[in-house]
Amino acid sequence: MSDTHAQTVRFVRQEMMPERAPPIREAGAVKWLRENLFSSWLNAILTLVSLYAVYYILSHVLPWMVFGIWDANSLTECRAVRDELYGENASVACWAVLADRWQQLMFGFYPSEFYWRPVLAVVVFLVALGPILFSGFPRQAIWFSAASPFLMYLLLWGGTIWGPLVVIVGFVIGVVAFQLLAKVAGNIVGGLASIILPILFWLFAAGPLASALAAALPIGLTFVPSDDFGGFMLSFIIGIAGITLSLPLGILLALGRQSDLFIINKVSVAFIEIIRGVPLIVWLFTASLLLNYFLPPGTNFDLMLRVIIMVTFFASAYIAEVVRGGLAALPRGQYEAADALGLDYAKSMRLIILPQALKISIPGIVNTFIGLFKDTTLVVFIGLLDPIGLSNAIRATTDWNGIYWELFVFIGLLFFICCFGMGRYSLWLERKLQTGHR
Structure with a gap:
């Protein structure tokens, strides 16, 4: 038996084989490149074409941006410095316009001795956002958030x-x-x-x-009139006011549209459909031109306030539909569970229905906020000097007549920072609340 067993079992390993690194094609950056960029001949061609396009764009844009000129008092002087340093007609940016006019682009015609007031108002706004956006703040800090709009108004207008x-x-x-x-x-x-x-x-x-x-x-x-407001500060004020006021109004309109009360339902439907069915620029012209015809003679209704009201109404109509979608996405059992617990309408909405509906609606709400913030540039058509309006005014001066891309790159960067921040917070909040189904 032992001889037979020795003949059938030729070898038995007594220890584990040592670990060895995987093949180069199956690990690290090579594996990622092979699976994501060169997985097939079509993907390989598209990758090479894309790399060439990126190289072509960066090779033209980066030198224009990096070797730009910052020290000049006019476009003519900027071109003279360019010709001296890089040769005639070289493609470089004239960033000197930003060094010369950045105060106007940021604050408009706000008095320079009071620049500390809008800066402090921004600090107050960021601090007030803490208890609202992040749960780690003390609950007592919500009182500061409630008082912050009045404090910011006092700082801005005086x-x-x-x-x-x-x-x-x-x-x-x-x-x-x-x-x-x-x-x-x-x-x-x-x-x-x-x-x-x-x-x-x-x-x-x-x-x-x-x-x-x-x-x-x-x-x-010291009082500062609204006519002195401009630049990015004007867009920030209109955007933040519209976002802050449109969210609760949109929620109320969504609840009103789903209400069984005839008058409330029809008024909400009419408001949403009329406001949403007309372009924002038309409502801005209405606020600027037509609204005065319906006011008593001699009434001084601030144009910025009229714009904020119209922007708020416009955004609230879109938010109402976004929230209504969240309400419609909830199973009927959630409403029945609230009724089974003996909760009245207000408590069932506040404790059960709205928290779930708003979680579902986060992407749509933030998307509406981003669109609203970017649409603040439309106020240029009714005479308010937002960043676009001020860029046109700067380009109309004799010193900077002919400047173009530098101003719009700067304005676009400011809007990108704000909109990108809102988008990233939306993604963070979705992950935290685990919105959706896994």
Whole structure:
């Protein structure tokens, strides 16, 4: 038996073979290139063509950007420096226009001695975003976020401090009215009172009260009119105001469109369809030209405020449809579960339905915000000097007549930074909330 076994089992290894590196074609960068760029003859041709296109573009753009001229006071002087350094008609950028006019591109005609105010307003805005966008902030910091719009208004426009404080009093009146009347007459009556009473207070009592307080205690900052606003600051103000105001209004419109109450449903549908069915530029012309015909003679309705209102309405109509899509995507069982728990309409929406619908709607909402922020450049057609309008004004001067790409590259970079930041936050929030199905 032992001889037979020795003949059938020729060799038995007593130890494991040592590990060896995989073939070069199956590991590292070579594997990635072979699988992603050269997996077939067609992909190989497309890769080579793409590499040549990238090389061609960069070989022309990078020297134009890197070897640009920063020290000049006019386009003529910039061209003279170019001819001296690189030869006549060399292709280099004249970045000196940015060094000479960057204040106008950023702040418009805002007084230079007050530049610290819009800069501080941006800092306040970024700090106020923390408790809203990130959960790691203390909950008490949300009060600073609630007060930040009034603080930013005071910093940007200036004037007496009593104006923003009186506006805050109107919100306090609305909250108190809702808490008192909701317990006695129900949520509907309390909700209507929380809207009507603040509006009446702002229309008839806020102005005289603020004027009386300003006369008694003249505390505040130097007033800067809206006509001095311009550049990227103007786009930032209109974009942020539109984004901040359009989200809650869009959610209310989405809920109104799904409401069983006839009047609320039809008003919401009419608002959404009319606003969404007309281009934004038409609404901006309406705010600029036609709205004054419907106001009493002598009424001074600030143009920037009219633009912010129209931009807010326009964005809210799109957000309403995005949120309605999120609401429609929820299974019917979620609504039935809220009813089974005995929750009323407000609590079921706040605790169960809207959190899930908004998670589904994050990509669409952020996409609307990005489009809104970029559409702020349309205000140039109604006479507001946004970055595009100021670039046209700069190119119309004798010093910089003929400059072109440098200004638009700078403006595009500013908008890209803001829009890219919103997009990256959207992706981070989706991953954090695990939106969608795996």
